[in-house]
Amino acid sequence: MTPHESMILAIEDDETARATLEPALKTAGFADVAFARDGNEGLALAHSGLPALVIIDIVADDPSAPDICCELRKDKATHSIPVIIISALDGERDVLKGFEAGADDYVARPFSAQVLAARVRAILRRCGNAASAVADMDGLALDDSAHTATLDGTKLALTPTEYDILHLLTKRRGRVWTRQQIIDAVRGCESEVTQRSVDVQLVGLRRKLGRWASHVESVRSIGYRIA
Numbered sequence: 001m002t003p004h005e006s007m008i009l010a011i012e013d014d015e016t017a018r019a020t021l022e023p024a025l026k027t028a029g030f031a032d033v034a035f036a037r038d039g040n041e042g043l044a045l046a047h048s049g050l051p052a053l054v055i056i057d058i059v060a061d062d063p064s065a066p067d068i069c070c071e072l073r074k075d076k077a078t079h080s081i082p083v084i085i086i087s088a089l090d091g092e093r094d095v096l097k098g099f100e101a102g103a104d105d106y107v108a109r110p111f112s113a114q115v116l117a118a119r120v121r122a123i124l125r126r127c128g129n130a131a132s133a134v135a136d137m138d139g140l141a142l143d144d145s146a147h148t149a150t151l152d153g154t155k156l157a158l159t160p161t162e163y164d165i166l167h168l169l170t171k172r173r174g175r176v177w178t179r180q181q182i183i184d185a186v187r188g189c190e191s192e193v194t195q196r197s198v199d200v201q202l203v204g205l206r207r208k209l210g211r212w213a214s215h216v217e218s219v220r221s222i223g224y225r226i227a
Helices: 015-027 039-049 064-072 090-099 115-128 132-136 159-168 179-186 195-215
Strands: 009-011 034-035 053-055 083-087 107-108 140-143 146-149 216-219 223-224
Touching: 009 015, 009 039, 015 034, 015 053, 015 115, 034 039, 034 140, 034 216, 039 053, 039 064, 039 132, 039 140, 053 115, 064 083, 064 090, 083 090, 090 107, 090 179, 107 115, 140 159, 146 159, 146 195, 159 195, 159 223, 179 223, 195 216
Parallel strands: 009 034, 009 053, 053 083, 083 107
Antiparallel strands: 140 146, 216 223
16 A cells, blocks of 8 residues: 555644644645544554654653654554654754654644644655655765765765765655664664764765755754755
């Protein structure tokens, strides 16, 4: 099965929030909006309906929003569905936990329903363009079979670690990848990969990317993304 092209699944345990969220999404053009009242119901609906995107806004901790996101990422059928976590917790540790769980975006309360709808549109647009983005993005082309990258037709002298980091960042534009996620992706390329060494690798990668380095954006205290 493939993800439903238009359905948005919102896992929302607050009735007032549901009453606000549904009309905002429908006004933004998302006519097919499904709601789940808790995490377990949401996971069941995600597996049966395969929505285009999942919004998780859970106050209760059983399971928590990051736990729900982790479950979606573990399953082959749902691992690629984009996820937005909404939370009243906006501390650095909480935001990191959401991104480490695999969220594509993290929205802190209070938030505008209209802005949330705009973020949904942006993520769906990016995910729809993901395949072509890796193939050719502003002159950058990645060849997974040869493990090489070219910029404006010129091959870049990237190390295996630098290539893996670049591939990870470009496979979903706009998504923030934490340093730990980058470590997990490149582990095996080097015997020791630490959070500090990720920053060092990014310095070297940006230098080799030349003009294209402007696409690589640091997200303070969290990690990196392709802007």
